[in-house]
Amino acid sequence: MSKQSRENCYNTVLKRYRTSDNKTKYQIFNEFCEICGYNRKYAICKLNTQKYKSKRKRFGRPKQYRNPLILKVLYDLWVAQNLPCSRQLKASIPLWLPF
Numbered sequence: 001m002s003k004q005s006r007e008n009c010y011n012t013v014l015k016r017y018r019t020s021d022n023k024t025k026y027q028i029f030n031e032f033c034e035i036c037g038y039n040r041k042y043a044i045c046k047l048n049t050q051k052y053k054s055k056r057k058r059f060g061r062p063k064q065y066r067n068p069l070i071l072k073v074l075y076d077l078w079v080a081q082n083l084p085c086s087r088q089l090k091a092s093i094p095l096w097l098p099f
Helices: 003-018 022-036 040-048 068-080 086-096
Strands: none
Touching: 003 022, 003 040, 022 040, 068 086
């Protein structure tokens, strides 16, 4: 079976699989495995995952520096100091700002 025909089969089976009850899902699943020649575990993963996942909400606090001008100054300062880690950069910013 070609890749294109497997993809077509997957798209048609997926619509039926998502809208059916458990008894029918079992039959659809067996047919899908038999037609495409997939392993059962692979077919389960393929049918139960969404192709395009929506963007997840990012946890934690939002980024503090969104202004491109501030980011450019910070980047130039970081490069001028020979790429220190964040802790050392934070400590050295007050020393470098007058220049």
